[in-house]
Amino acid sequence: MLVRDALIPTPLTVQPSATLLEFIHMILNSNQTNAVVVDNGILKGLLSASDVYRRLVPHYIAMDDRLAPAVHESYVEEQWEKFKHHRAHEVMVTELDTLPPDASIMQAVSLFVKQGRKTVPVVDEGSRYVGSVTRRSVLQLFAQRVGR
Amino acid sequence: MLSFLSSSGGGAVHYWMATAIFVVAFAVIVSEKVHKTKIAMFGAALTIVLSILTQEDAFHSTRFGIDYNVVFLLVSMMILVNIIGRTGVFEWAAIKAAKLARGRPLPIMVLFCLLTAVASALLDNVTTVLLVVPVTLLICDELDLPPIPFLLAETMASNIGGTATLIGDPPNILIASRANLDFMQFLGHLAPAVCVMMLAFVVCLRVFYGSLTVDEGRRRHVLAMDERKMIKDRPLAAKSLIVLALTLVGFGLHGALHLEPATVALMGASTLLLISRGDPHRTLAEVEWSTIFFFIGLFIIIGGIVKVGLISDVSKLVIDYTDPTATSMEKTAFTLLWASAGLSAVVDNIPYVATMSPLVLDMANTVLHGGAADASNLPLETLHAPVLQPVWWSLALGACLGGNATAIGASANVVVCGIASRSGHPISFGRFLKFGLPVMLLTLVISHIYVKLRYF
Numbered sequence: 056m057l058v059r060d061a062l063i064p065t066p067l068t069v070q071p072s073a074t075l076l077e078f079i080h081m082i083l084n085s086n087q088t089n090a091v092v093v094d095n096g097i098l099k100g101l102l103s104a105s106d107v108y109r110r111l112v113p114h115y116i117a118m119d120d121r122l123a124p125a126v127h128e129s130y131v132e133e134q135w136e137k138f139k140h141h142r143a144h145e146v147m148v149t150e151l152d153t154l155p156p157d158a159s160i161m162q163a164v165s166l167f168v169k170q171g172r173k174t175v176p177v178v179d180e181g182s183r184y185v186g187s188v189t190r191r192s193v194l195q196l197f198a199q200r201v202g203r
Numbered sequence: 204m205l206s207f208l209s210s211s212g213g214g215a216v217h218y219w220m221a222t223a224i225f226v227v228a229f230a231v232i233v234s235e236k237v238h239k240t241k242i243a244m245f246g247a248a249l250t251i252v253l254s255i256l257t258q259e260d261a262f263h264s265t266r267f268g269i270d271y272n273v274v275f276l277l278v279s280m281m282i283l284v285n286i287i288g289r290t291g292v293f294e295w296a297a298i299k300a301a302k303l304a305r306g307r308p309l310p311i312m313v314l315f316c317l318l319t320a321v322a323s324a325l326l327d328n329v330t331t332v333l334l335v336v337p338v339t340l341l342i343c344d345e346l347d348l349p350p351i352p353f354l355l356a357e358t359m360a361s362n363i364g365g366t367a368t369l370i371g372d373p374p375n376i377l378i379a380s381r382a383n384l385d386f387m388q389f390l391g392h393l394a395p396a397v398c399v400m401m402l403a404f405v406v407c408l409r410v411f412y413g414s415l416t417v418d419e420g421r422r423r424h425v426l427a428m429d430e431r432k433m434i435k436d437r438p439l440a441a442k443s444l445i446v447l448a449l450t451l452v453g454f455g456l457h458g459a460l461h462l463e464p465a466t467v468a469l470m471g472a473s474t475l476l477l478i479s480r481g482d483p484h485r486t487l488a489e490v491e492w493s494t495i496f497f498f499i500g501l502f503i504i505i506g507g508i509v510k511v512g513l514i515s516d517v518s519k520l521v522i523d524y525t526d527p528t529a530t531s532m533e534k535t536a537f538t539l540l541w542a543s544a545g546l547s548a549v550v551d552n553i554p555y556v557a558t559m560s561p562l563v564l565d566m567a568n569t570v571l572h573g574g575a576a577d578a579s580n581l582p583l584e585t586l587h588a589p590v591l592q593p594v595w596w597s598l599a600l601g602a603c604l605g606g607n608a609t610a611i612g613a614s615a616n617v618v619v620c621g622i623a624s625r626s627g628h629p630i631s632f633g634r635f636l637k638f639g640l641p642v643m644l645l646t647l648v649i650s651h652i653y654v655k656l657r658y659f
Contacts, residue, residue, distance in 0.1 A: 113340065122294060125429070127345060
């Protein structure tokens with residue numbers, strides 16, 4: 056089984072200039088929690104709900120989560136007001152693990168298990184984005200091939 | 204294979220090889236080009252491979268080898284602190300302090316500094332700042348205050364507080380082990396000076412940061428905090444505090460009980476491990492093994508220069524320059540105080556004190572025994588001779604307090620600057636120096652006056 060067999064050719068994509076507010080609306084209208092950031096067909100990064108949370112949660116909570124109950128209730132709203140107009144390219148993750156379409160599906164599964172990835176972008180030799188494999192798409196492939 | 208090196212003429216060869224290993228290792232540690240643990244371990248391995256020390260010397264000799272009292276004291280305290288840190292008692296105390304200060308900036312800063320100083324005296328400085336910095340950032344965020352003044356003040360308080368006790372700062376642990384000084388001796392000789400320093404430091408805070416103000420609505424955020432929510436595991440918090448208290452009592456009595464501090468700490472750490480739930484793997488994984496192996500490597504490298512006689516030669520130079528006698532070592536003490544502070548401001552104080560402690564022993568042997576005794580096994584009456592006391596305390600005061608001057612002077616400074624930067628509040632080298640250098644000079648002047656009044 057190869058990565059191309061589990062490829063989703065048209066997952067959620069956003070432009071690098073999209074705002075976090077636009078991104079949130081986009082994922083709320085889908086069943087996804089992340090989107091690939093693509094510019095003229097070239098993969099630029101990955102943006103997920105976790106990246107938005109990282110902006111809303113201060114660094115000291117990441118260091119010491121026992122302090123979370125002490126943060127005042129309107130803190131998240133204040134942070135959201137501050138960050139909702141930030142652009143996708145300011146927040147996205149750019150250090151990505153990508154795979155070519157002819158990679159073994161085991162390489163994708165290994166990234167899900169060992170690196171905790173949920174989505175792995177797939178790019179061709181010219182770094183052009185051709186789609187993604189997700190935990191769900193790989194499970195669907197397993198079910199088709201071996202689950203019957 | 205290299206045994207020819209230890210045959211005829213090996214003495215001079217070993218002398219220069221040990222000196223070269225020490226100088227190169229120290230230079231690389233100071234340059235920070237390679238991690239200090241890697242260098243210390245490599246230097247240690249070379250010391251044995253080149254037959255400067257035998258493996259027996261390095262692993263089993265109390266004269267030239269690894270000081271397991273220091274190693275076990277550090278490991279045990281790290282285990283204790285890791286478990287206590289997880290309970291949330293520190294966060295509880297900090298929020299309680301912020302509420303006690305009614306959300307006013309200067310009183311919060313003063314209380315946080317006192318909390319940090321006391322915690323640093325009882326625990327490791329780096330762990331203390333790792334506990335206090337997140338809660339400080341939270342309080343500053345809630346009060347809309349700039350966090351850098353608070354972070355700087357707490358870093359200084361941690362280094363000052365850590366000076367007060369045997370377990371407060373690694374240089375003190377090293378000195379205690381080499382000089383056979385106990386916990387109560389450290390407390391009795393250093394804590395009074397540290398109390399005066401903390402008072403002067405609080406006055407400094409008022410001068411530097413007395414003008415900080417805060418909005419009334421923001422203060423209400425702090426007053427509305429519930430510190431009880433900070434403690435996640437109440438039974439573990441209670442057990443941890445009881446074990447810590449008993450361990451501290453053990454430290455207080457270790458001289459009378461004829462137990463080394465490492466044994467007391469090991470008893471505390473193993474008891475807490477035994478009565479706390481969960482796998483010991485997590486706790487043991489959080490021990491700073493890199494620091495432990497740095498110490499191990501350092502002990503072997505320094506054992507090498509002690510064995511070949513380099514320390515003895517440098518000690519003679521110190522004797523020539525500072526002219527210590529069997530009745531007074533005043534010039535030696537004050538030279539050590541200021542030189543240690545100056546060096547510790549830019550150099551890691553652990554290798555510095557690890558080198559200076561055997562040097563002081565050698566000097567004591569020369570001055571008090573005419574060089575006839577074994578410098579690494581001096582009798583207790585020599586180690587604790589009233590004439591030698593100010594030398595030990597000056598070394599401790601200089602090495603611990605010198606670190607306050609610069610952003611790289613102490614491990615706690617480096618850790619706080621790193622967190623501040625990652626939190627979006629970078630502290631420049633100049634900004635640190637502007638506050639740190641005056642604080643270092645103030646505490647050194649107090650130390651000088653204290654040593655002069657108490658011992659001369």
